[in-house]
Amino acid sequence: MKLIYRIALRLSLLLLPLMAVWAVIFYFTMVREINDEADDALENYSEVLILRILGGERLPDASDGSNNSWSVTEVSEEYAAGHPAISYHDTEVYIPEKRETEPARVLVTIFPDRDGKWRELRVAMPTFEKEDLQATVLRWVVILYLLLLATAVGTTLWVFRKSMQPLYALLDWLDGYKPGGRAAPVPNSSDISEFRRLSEAAQQAVDRFENMLEQQKQFIGNASHELQTPLAVLQGRLEYMVDNAGLSEEMLAEASRMQSTLSRIIRLNRTLLLLAKIENGQFPERRDMDIVALIREQEEMYAEIYAAKNIRCDVRLPESFMLRINESLASVLVSNLLKNAWVHSPEGGSIGISLEGRTLDISNDGGSPLDAGRIFDRFYKSGDREGSTGLGLALVRAAADCSGISVSYDFSGGRHHFRAEF
Amino acid sequence: MKILIIEDEPSLRELMERSLRKEQHVVETARTYAEAEDKLAVYAYDCVLLDIMLPDGDGLRLLGELKSSGRKEAVIIISARDSLEDRIRGLEDGADDYLPKPFHLAELSARIRSVARRTMGGGRSGITLGNVTVEPESFRASVGGRELPLLKKEFDILSYFMQRPGHVIDKAVLAEAVWGDHVDQADNFNFVYSQMKNLRRKLEEAGATIEIKAVYGFGYKLVEN
Numbered sequence: 001m002k003l004i005y006r007i008a009l010r011l012s013l014l015l016l017p018l019m020a021v022w023a024v025i026f027y028f029t030m031v032r033e034i035n036d037e038a039d040d041a042l043e044n045y046s047e048v049l050i051l052r053i054l055g056g057e058r059l060p061d062a063s064d065g066s067n068n069s070w071s072v073t074e075v076s077e078e079y080a081a082g083h084p085a086i087s088y089h090d091t092e093v094y095i096p097e098k099r100e101t102e103p104a105r106v107l108v109t110i111f112p113d114r115d116g117k118w119r120e121l122r123v124a125m126p127t128f129e130k131e132d133l134q135a136t137v138l139r140w141v142v143i144l145y146l147l148l149l150a151t152a153v154g155t156t157l158w159v160f161r162k163s164m165q166p167l168y169a170l171l172d173w174l175d176g177y178k179p180g181g182r183a184a185p186v187p188n189s190s191d192i193s194e195f196r197r198l199s200e201a202a203q204q205a206v207d208r209f210e211n212m213l214e215q216q217k218q219f220i221g222n223a224s225h226e227l228q229t230p231l232a233v234l235q236g237r238l239e240y241m242v243d244n245a246g247l248s249e250e251m252l253a254e255a256s257r258m259q260s261t262l263s264r265i266i267r268l269n270r271t272l273l274l275l276a277k278i279e280n281g282q283f284p285e286r287r288d289m290d291i292v293a294l295i296r297e298q299e300e301m302y303a304e305i306y307a308a309k310n311i312r313c314d315v316r317l318p319e320s321f322m323l324r325i326n327e328s329l330a331s332v333l334v335s336n337l338l339k340n341a342w343v344h345s346p347e348g349g350s351i352g353i354s355l356e357g358r359t360l361d362i363s364n365d366g367g368s369p370l371d372a373g374r375i376f377d378r379f380y381k382s383g384d385r386e387g388s389t390g391l392g393l394a395l396v397r398a399a400a401d402c403s404g405i406s407v408s409y410d411f412s413g414g415r416h417h418f419r420a421e422f
Numbered sequence: 423m424k425i426l427i428i429e430d431e432p433s434l435r436e437l438m439e440r441s442l443r444k445e446q447h448v449v450e451t452a453r454t455y456a457e458a459e460d461k462l463a464v465y466a467y468d469c470v471l472l473d474i475m476l477p478d479g480d481g482l483r484l485l486g487e488l489k490s491s492g493r494k495e496a497v498i499i500i501s502a503r504d505s506l507e508d509r510i511r512g513l514e515d516g517a518d519d520y521l522p523k524p525f526h527l528a529e530l531s532a533r534i535r536s537v538a539r540r541t542m543g544g545g546r547s548g549i550t551l552g553n554v555t556v557e558p559e560s561f562r563a564s565v566g567g568r569e570l571p572l573l574k575k576e577f578d579i580l581s582y583f584m585q586r587p588g589h590v591i592d593k594a595v596l597a598e599a600v601w602g603d604h605v606d607q608a609d610n611f612n613f614v615y616s617q618m619k620n621l622r623r624k625l626e627e628a629g630a631t632i633e634i635k636a637v638y639g640f641g642y643k644l645v646e647n
Contacts, residue, residue, distance in 0.1 A: 232524035236438070236441065236524075236526075236527045239527045252637060256640040
């Protein structure tokens with residue numbers, strides 16, 4: 001979930017109970033205020049009535065257009081003593097003019113008249129309908145909530161986007177970052193100190209990483225170089241022994257095995273050097289090459305070398321395909337892909353080589369799919385094949401990366417497919 | 423031939439010295455740049471094997487000095503660096519050959535022979551052993567003056583052995599030398615055997631006085647009968 005949506009969601013959820021509490025407080029405050037007003041009016045009215053009753057004046061008609069109604073009843077002294085002098089309450093009264101019952105505020109007061117008799121005056125005044133008020137308040141609270149939400153979220157989003165601009169710039173930069181590539185510097189144009197620090201931290205991390213990568217490359221290169229001389233000594237001594245020691249057949253077979261192991265170390269070392277060189281971009285010159293001619297030449301060679309495996313080869317290639325590429329890299333790419341197919345084909349299996357459009361597809365029979373995410377990694381080996389350096393496909397990827405070619409692997413129809421998009 | 427080996431690694435130096443002495447060369451060695459300079463100031467050599475990474479100086483500078491003073495020594499650079507640029511630089515500076523480490527001793531002696539042929543004016547006639555002659559430049563082989571028709575790979579194999587007489591060659595090393603790096607994972611060397619069989623038959627039928635002998639369990643060796 002994007003941060004911005006998370007913020008919007010939290011804002012909405014937080015505003016909901018806040019608005020509810022606010023609505024409740026607002027409602028009760030308003031009801032109290034209205035009752036206060038009504039009570040004041042009732043008190044005034046009742047005072048007028050009481051004065052008139054005491055003065056023996058004519059009392060106002062019950063229906064004087066004010067919707068107020070009143071009644072006076074005589075009560076006993078005990079009743080007067082047991083009730084407060086003035087009390088208010090809400091009730092429903094029937095308004096004859098309107099022919100309906102309406103909510104009303106009622107004032108009940110008990111007073112002695114001129115003769116010392118207790119009388120109870122009830123004055124009723126129609127007030128608002130609570131349900132109506134509640135509905136209105138609820139409606140407006142909802143409207144207000146939505147409005148407030150829209151405003152709050154909208155403002156937040158705008159402010160957020162504005163303020164987070166440097167973060168998105170940094171994220172875009174990180175998305176486009178490729179280790180070992182000549183990357184542009186980390187964007188750091190913000191004047192917000194947190195973002196400046198973040199950018200600086202990212203720059204430092206990237207620098208450190210690049211530095212380590214460089215050191216690692218150099219280390220592999222140097223280590224391989226340092227190994228060349230001892231390997232030369234070892235190889236020379238072995239040869240000298242074979243040439244001059246008059247070894248028995250058994251010992252010669254042993255020496256041959258030593259030679260093949262040694263050759264494997266030498267090859268591994270040489271391949272690591274080649275890989276380091278490719279990754280260091282030491283094959284810059286490019287020229288126009290016919291890839292088809294290269295593939296045909298290599299295909300014939302492997303067919304000869306691996307003739308004993310009886311592999312059927314299905315070649316579908318156009319007349320020619322010109323590509324601007326470094327010659328050595330093209331050779332590394334094609335030859336390792338082809339070698340891979342021949343080496344990993346079972347005996348009597350089949351290999352398919354096709355070039356359609358700009359896609360070279362090299363496929364061979366295989367049992368189960370390989371890990372597509374790791375197959376181009378160094379020393380990723382599907383099985384323990386003796387003599388394999390585990391670097392062939394790493395070379396392919398390095399050569400492809402250097403030449404702007406994308407290589408991919410997938411498994412379909414019981415076959416391994418390696419594709420290169422030129 | 424009189425050869426000067428300039429190499430700082432004692433074990434490799436000793437091995438090269440011993441192996442070249444066995445091939446009837448006169449061999450001197452130098453451990454450092456200074457020592458090499460001293461020896462070159464006093465003596466003349468036919469061939470100098472030069473390790474360009476010396477502890478006390480750049481071998482390429484020594485090469486430059488040799489060439490600028492008009493010395494006739496053939497120089498073969500021996501280096502742990504085998505990139506194309508290093509080779510080109512070495513050859514441009516006047517080296518006659520460039521041999522990257524690690525190398526086969528047989529390869530070293532073949533290079534020395536080849537450099538000697540070129541610098542001593544014997545290059546035109548190709549390589550001759552017994553009654554067999556190969557001309558690598560024109561891809562021709564002949565036995566007793568009569569042309570021997572060979573296929574490309576057969577010729578490559580013959581020419582490889584002619585340059586390394588008496589050395590036992592591992593079959594995998596031969597395969598790699600003739601077919602290139604591509605063979606490095608081959609499980610079986612039938613393709614070598616079949617070419618070899620044809621070549622040996624052709625040599626025998628033509629009455630060659632040399633023979634490529636199988637060394638059981640290891641590979642082959644060219645011998646003069």
